[in-house]
Amino acid sequence: xxxxxxxxxxxxxxxxxxxxxxxxxxxxxxxxxxxxxxxxxxxxxxxxxxxxxxxxxxxxxxxxxxxxxxxxxxxxxxxxxxxxxxxxxxxxxxxxxxxxxxxxxxxxxxxxxxxxxxxxxxxxxxxxxxxxxxxxxxxxxxxxxxxxxxxxxxxxxxxxxxxxxxxxxxxxxxxxxxxxxxxxxxxxxxxxxxxxxxxxxxxxxxxxxxxxxxxxxxxxxxxxxxxxxxxxxxxxxxxxxxxxxxxxxxxxxxxxxxxxxxxxxxxxxxxxxxxxxxxxxxxxxxxxxxxxxxxxxxxxxxxxxxxxxxxxxxxxxxxxxxxxxx
Amino acid sequence: xxxxxxxxxxxxxxxxxxxxxxxxxxxxxxxxxxxxxxxxxxxxxxxxxxxxxxxxxxxxxxxxxxxxxxxxxxxxxxxxxxxxxxxxxxxxxxxxxxxxxxxxxxxxxxxxxxxxxxxxxxxxxxxxxxxxxxxxxxxxxxxxxxxxxxxxxxxxxxxxxxxxxxxxxxxxxxxxxxxxxxxxxxxxxxxxxxxxxxxxxxxxxxxxxxxxxxxxxxxxxxxxxxxxxxxxxxxxxxxxxxxxxxxxxxxxxxxxxxxxxxxxxxxxxxxxxxxxxxxxxxxxxxxxxxxxxxxxxxxxxxxxxxxxxxxxxxxxxxxxxxxxxxxxxxxxxxxxxxxxxxxxxxxxxxxxxxxxxxxxxxxxxxxxxxxxxxxxxxxxxxxxxxxxxxxxxxxxxxxxxxxxxxxxxxxxxxxxxxxxxxxxxxxxxxxxxxxxxxxxxxxxxxxxxxxxxxxxxxxxxxxxxxxxxxxxxxxxxxxxxxxxxxxxxxxxxxxxxxxxxxxxxxx
Numbered sequence: 046x047x048x049x050x051x052x053x054x055x056x057x058x059x060x061x062x063x064x065x066x067x068x069x070x071x072x073x074x075x076x077x078x079x080x081x082x083x084x085x086x087x088x089x090x091x092x093x094x095x096x097x098x099x100x101x102x103x104x105x106x107x108x109x110x111x112x113x114x115x116x117x118x119x120x121x122x123x124x125x126x127x128x129x130x131x132x133x134x135x136x137x138x139x140x141x142x143x144x145x146x147x148x149x150x151x152x153x154x155x156x157x158x159x160x161x162x163x164x165x166x167x168x169x170x171x172x173x174x175x176x177x178x179x180x181x182x183x184x185x186x187x188x189x190x191x192x193x194x195x196x197x198x199x200x201x202x203x204x205x206x207x208x209x210x211x212x213x214x215x216x217x218x219x220x221x222x223x224x225x226x227x228x229x230x231x232x233x234x235x236x237x238x239x240x241x242x243x244x245x246x247x248x249x250x251x252x253x254x255x256x257x258x259x260x261x262x263x264x265x266x267x268x269x270x271x272x273x274x275x276x277x278x279x280x281x282x283x284x285x286x287x288x289x290x291x292x293x294x295x296x297x298x299x300x301x302x303x304x305x306x307x308x309x310x311x312x313x314x315x316x317x318x319x320x321x322x323x324x325x326x327x328x329x330x331x332x333x334x335x336x337x338x339x340x341x342x343x344x345x346x347x348x349x350x351x352x353x354x355x356x357x358x359x360x361x362x363x364x365x366x367x368x369x370x371x
Numbered sequence: 372x373x374x375x376x377x378x379x380x381x382x383x384x385x386x387x388x389x390x391x392x393x394x395x396x397x398x399x400x401x402x403x404x405x406x407x408x409x410x411x412x413x414x415x416x417x418x419x420x421x422x423x424x425x426x427x428x429x430x431x432x433x434x435x436x437x438x439x440x441x442x443x444x445x446x447x448x449x450x451x452x453x454x455x456x457x458x459x460x461x462x463x464x465x466x467x468x469x470x471x472x473x474x475x476x477x478x479x480x481x482x483x484x485x486x487x488x489x490x491x492x493x494x495x496x497x498x499x500x501x502x503x504x505x506x507x508x509x510x511x512x513x514x515x516x517x518x519x520x521x522x523x524x525x526x527x528x529x530x531x532x533x534x535x536x537x538x539x540x541x542x543x544x545x546x547x548x549x550x551x552x553x554x555x556x557x558x559x560x561x562x563x564x565x566x567x568x569x570x571x572x573x574x575x576x577x578x579x580x581x582x583x584x585x586x587x588x589x590x591x592x593x594x595x596x597x598x599x600x601x602x603x604x605x606x607x608x609x610x611x612x613x614x615x616x617x618x619x620x621x622x623x624x625x626x627x628x629x630x631x632x633x634x635x636x637x638x639x640x641x642x643x644x645x646x647x648x649x650x651x652x653x654x655x656x657x658x659x660x661x662x663x664x665x666x667x668x669x670x671x672x673x674x675x676x677x678x679x680x681x682x683x684x685x686x687x688x689x690x691x692x693x694x695x696x697x698x699x700x701x702x703x704x705x706x707x708x709x710x711x712x713x714x715x716x717x718x719x720x721x722x723x724x725x726x727x728x729x730x731x732x733x734x735x736x737x738x739x740x741x742x743x744x745x746x747x748x749x750x751x752x753x754x755x756x757x758x759x760x761x762x763x764x765x766x767x768x769x770x771x772x773x774x775x776x777x778x779x780x781x782x783x784x785x786x787x788x789x790x791x792x793x794x795x796x797x798x799x800x801x802x803x804x805x806x807x808x809x810x811x812x813x814x815x816x817x818x819x820x821x822x823x824x825x826x827x828x829x830x831x832x833x834x835x836x837x838x839x840x841x842x843x844x845x846x847x848x849x850x851x852x853x854x855x856x857x858x859x860x861x862x863x864x865x866x867x868x869x870x871x872x873x874x875x876x877x878x
Contacts, residue, residue, distance in 0.1 A: 082413075088707055092420070112417065113782070116574030117557065120782065123571050153571055199829050205559055232517070232825040233559055238696040238717075248516030248829060261695055261717020337710060 074106035075134040077303075080121030080143075082114045085236075086169075089337070090138035090301045094166070094321075097329045103320040108136075118143055119152040126159045130306045133313040136163065141299040144353055145209045148360035149370050161309070162353045163317045164345030165302030166325040167334050169255035171213050171274035171295075172285070176245050177266055184272035184291045187251060188221045191229065199230035201240035201249040203258065206233055207369040209299065210240075210253045213274060216295045216363065217288060226368060241268060255299050256282070257338035274298065279340050300342050302349065318346040374503065381729030384431055385737055393428075393436045394734055398741045401443020405450070408457045408588045408768060410775040412444030413701040414580075420708055430712040431727055435734040437708055438688075441701055442494060442735065445644070445684045446742050449486045449677055450750075454479060455768070457587040461579050462644035462680035464810055465652045467587075469665065469672025476668050480750070481615040485670055486677040487746035488619050491739060492626040493678035497634045497685025498735045501692075506721055508638050509693035515639055517825035518837045522846035523639070524819035527646060529854035530653040531808055541804045549812015552577050559821050572784040579814050581785050584772045585792020586799075586806045593797040595765055614747070615670075622674040625655055633679030637686020637699075644683040644699055645814050651679025657853065685735070692716050692728065 077091035088110070095108035113121040121137060129135055139162065147157040173184060181187045191198045202210030211231050218229065232249065234240050237258025244252040245267045252259070252268070256279065262268045263282075272288040273279055274297040288295045305317055324330050325343045334341065344352050364370045384390065404415030416437050423433040448463030453470035466486060473482040500508075515523075531546050555566045556576030567573035629651035636647035655675040656665045665672045683699075690696040695716040697703035709716055714727055721728050776785050796806055823837075830836030838844050 082703070085703075085707070089710055092707070114575055115782070116571045119574060120571050124782070153569065196831050205557070230828055230831075232828050234821075234825070236696070238694055242512050242694060242696055243516060246513035246516055258695075261715055261719055265718030267718060336715060338715075 074109060075104060075136065076109045076111055078111050078113050078121050078125070078135065078137045080113055080115070080118035080138065082112055086140055086142075086299070086301065087118070087138035088112060090140070090303070091136075093330075093333050094138075094303070094324055097324050097327060097333070098320055100329060101323065101327050103323050116153070117146055117151060119146065119155070122152050122155055122160070125304075125306050126155060131308040132306050133309040136303045136305055136317060139302050139304045141209050141297075141356075142204065143304070144356050145212070145360055148357045149207065149364050157353060157357045158307075160304045160307050161314055162350050163303045163305050163314065164321040164325075164343070164349045165300035165352075166321055166330065166343050166345070167339040168298035168300040168342030169257050169338065170279050170340050171210075171297035171299065172254060172256050172259060172270050173213065173217070173272050173274070173288075174241070174244065174252045174254075174259055174263075174268040174270045175250065176247065177269055179250065179269070181251070181271065183286075184217065184288055184293055185221070187271055188218060188223070188293070190250075191218060192221065192223050195225065195228035196230065198251065199232065199249040200251050200253050201232050201234055201243040202253040203235070203237040203240050203255075204233055206231060207364070208233065209297070210237075212360070212363070212369075213253050213295065213297045215369075216297065217272075217293050219363075219366075220293045220295060244268065255338075256340070260338040275340065281335070298340070298342060300344075301339065302344075315346070321345050377725055377729045378502065378733060380726065381731075381733035384726060384730035385435065385733035390432055390435050390734065391737065393432055394439045394738050395741050397436045397439025398443040398446075398738055398745055401440035401445075402447035402450075402742070402745060403443075404440065405444035405447025405459045405463070407771050407775065408451055408455070408459055408584050410460075410771070410778075412441055412448075412460055413699075413704050414775065414778060415444050416440055416701055416704045416708075420704070423708075430714055431730040433708065433712060434705075434727065434731050435738075437705060438731060438735055439738040439741075441705065442681075442684065442738050443742060443745075444701075445494065445681050446487065446490045446746050448680075449490065450483065453482045453486065453673070455588075455591075457591065457768070458583055461583065461810070461814060462648050462683070463676075464583070464645065464807060465648045465676035465680075466673060468652070468676075468807065469667070469669050472666070472668035473670070473673060478615075478668070480613065481618060481670070482668075482673050483750050484613075484747050485615055485618050485622065486673050487743065487750060489622070489626050489629075489674040489677040490681045490746065491743040492623075493630045493633055493681035493683075494685055494742075495736070495739045496627075496630045497637065497682040498732060498739065500634055500682075501685050501688055501735075502732045505689050505693055508689050509718070511635075511638055512690050512694055512696065514842060516840075517822045517829060518839060518843045519846065520639075521819060521822035521826055521837060522843045522850065523646075524815050524822060526846050526850040526853060527649060527653075527811070527815055528819070529850040530650075530657065531811060538803070541802075542808050545799070545804050545806065545808035546812045549809035549814075550816040551812075552582070552809070553813045553816030553820070556817075559817070559824075570784075572782060572788075576817065577788065577813060578785065579810060581776055581789045582792050582813050583810055584776055585789040586796035586809060588768055588772050589789060589793025590796030590800060590806075592765055592769055593793060594800065595761065618670040618674075622671050625659075625671045625674045626678040628658075629655060629675040629678035630682040633682030634686040636679075637683030638689045644680045644687065645811075647683025647686070648676035648680035649811060651682075652676045653853070692720055693718060 077095050079088040079091040081087045091110045095110055098104045099107045113124060125137055146152055175181050181190065200214050204210040215226050234243060237254035240252045240254055241259055241262050243249050259268060263270060270285045272291060273285045274288050274295050276296055278287055303321065305314060322345050401415060404410050405412060419440055423436055444460060448459035449466045451457050451459040452463040452466040453474050456467050456471040458464045458467055470482050470486060555573055557574050558565050564574055632651045632654055633647035636650055637644060652675045655671055656662050659671065687699045687702045691702040691706055697706045706716060714724055773786060776789050799806055826836055838847050
């Protein structure tokens with residue numbers, strides 16, 4: 046609409062971008078689709094990345110955020126694939142949940158190769174926490190308790206059964222040789238904070254989620270993290286041991302990133318990748334990450350595309366192994 | 372006393388001319404957003420967030436603007452409930468039951484002023500409750516597990532039959548339709564789609580706003596067309612605005628009771644304002660001695676849900692600020708706003724960022740007073756919008772509905788769904804089936820099912836888990852009493868005889 050109204054200005058901008066090439070950045074008002082209602086992680090991705098892109102000048106106009114909730118991101122995915130496949134001014138928020146659902150064929154037959162993944166610029170480390178007064182001290186203790194009596198330990202998480210939070214627990218149990226996954230008690234509640242509430246209230250014995258969801262409760266001493274699911278300990282949370290160093294080889298981070306339509310030109314793809322890299326390097330983003338409990342996790346361009354492909358294949362295999370999908 | 376010095380600091384933040392202006396602007400925008408069907412408070416706040424950023428507002432200012440919009444929308448929702456019989460947003464649903472009959476009886480302005488005052492009492496007391504008790508009340512959320520939530524929703528449903536007192540069976544039928552619609556979408560416990568017919572648009576279920584606007588606004592359009600505009604219900608005359616002092620005094624007890632109920636419902640994450648207004652209405656109806664006027668324009672039936680839903684709006688800020696758990700759709704949006712502003716709500720917010728919290732509380736108190744002024748003496752301005760002839764108004768309302776619903780998900784599917792609900796609403800109104808229980812079924816059905824499923828997972832399928840705690844047992848007793856008591860009390864309360872055209876054919 047604004048393009049029509051500002052006819053001559055838009056034309057000038059288009060000429061300018063033609064003249065100067067793609068390296069100068071994005072020149073039109075772009076749109077970021079958050080495939081969920083306002084308030085979640087995807088919404089945060091669009092709003093914060095969009096705001097920083099505008100603030101530091103990689104885009105000229107503020108990025109317009111559209112919330113398109115539906116099908117756990119499937120509605121937006123379908124929309125992009127079938128209606129906007131060549132829209133170069135469109136970015137879509139994505140995360141590990143997007144990859145998980147694609148791997149589990151939860152988007153009604155849509156596959157990961159129908160869009161192009163641009164990059165991720167931060168990741169929320171996976172964590173497993175217990176209430177502060179819990180007798181359980183370490184991750185192996187928790188897993189042993191499940192092995193001894195699966196009915197005695199219930200987990201709460203912010204994703205549905207078979208979702209990313211559930212998989213974290215199942216992966217860890219898989220590593221200690223426990224395969225009777227249907228006996229593991231897991232309830233999916235409305236978000237990580239709710240899962241913590243249920244655990245602190247004693248209704249469940251442990252909570253599986255992301256670091257950002259527990260930061261406040263960790264500081265207030267309501268919960269204790271028994272493990273963080275990263276390669277290295279997370280800066281700022283150095284006293285939380287990784288699962289790996291406890292002998293459980295599980296790494297699960299919830300990255301925050303973007304995808305774009307499939308049929309845009311390589312220049313346009315590169316333009317977004319560069320823009321994302323600029324955001325990743327900015328102090329504004331560093332500030333946002335710290336405030337939201339995100340750890341640095343920068344992968345852009347083809348590097349990221351390969352990473353997503355690997356993750357999708359891995360989750361697909363694992364979901365089959367543990368019986369979440371056929 | 373520390374509280375008061377902190378509050379004084381808060382007022383120092385909130386009382387500078389610029390923030391005060393933001394509060395007033397937010398209240399006006401919010402009331403408009405609330406009054407327009409199809410634009411709920413969560414949409415209103417979500418749409419305005421980019422605005423806050425482009426003005427370059429700082430954290431406190433942005434928060435003050437947004438919460439003013441939030442409270443304003445809670446006030447505004449009642450206006451179209453009373454004047455058009457179309458709830459402006461979900462929590463204003465219950466206000467249609469008595470507010471609209473009151474308006475029809477020529478007491479529209481009384482209903483508006485009374486509900487404005489009730490909103491003020493509910494919201495103001497809830498804000499004070501938030502101020503004094505928030506850190507303590509946060510603990511309440513820890514006491515509610517799946518079994519307790521299930522019992523709470525059961526309590527709501529067991530009193531539902533009383534909504535349409537003329538025909539309980541039709542109310543029950545409507546509730547079942549609502550529950551069936553609630554089952555559509557992704558099953559939270561297993562992640563499997565149900566009743567979606569493979570349609571991606573139905574994966575997240577049916578949005579309440581789509582159902583509300585369809586059942587109330589669109590069906591009204593059909594009735595209007597059918598009668599060539601003659602028998603349209605819309606078009607209430609606004610008489611001179613006076614303060615119905617007698618009603619306000621008479622309903623003061625109602626307001627206070629409803630405020631307490633609403634506030635508690637608000638504190639519980641997930642229950643939210645709709646449950647608050649519903650429980651407040653039902654509690655009032657079942658405890659007062661003569662409830663025969665309920666549903667026909669009883670001032671208490673107007674005061675109760677409005678005090679209840681506004682108190683719940685304040686209550687919902689408790690878990691959002693202290694736990695980071697949003698108690699409603701709108702608080703989820705506010706939570707996102709806070710996160711974007713680098714403020715992480717949680718147990719430490721009150722100690723780490725006191726200037727934000729107390730500035731917010733002071734702003735809420737100010738916003739309430741502004742809203743009381745806007746909604747009582749100046750209610751005419753808002754009413755003007757709605758008092759144009761129905762031939763002009765209805766197309767306008769329809770247009771706003773379409774735009775509002777389209778803005779929800781940006782898909783035309785919701786528009787088609789809304790029209791389908793309009794047809795359903797038209798048929799049901801012809802059959803004299805109440806539509807309010809349908810909305811409640813959609814609104815609460817999912818939460819109730821999720822709670823039950825989670826309880827079953829935790830207990831390994833043991834049903835006794837559902838009444839294994841004191842809180843759960845208390846709620847069960849209340850639910851059973853709420854269900855059975857009206858059946859017995861009916862014999863003792865002589866209702867005025869009414870002639871219902873459909874009663875005979877219904878058998």
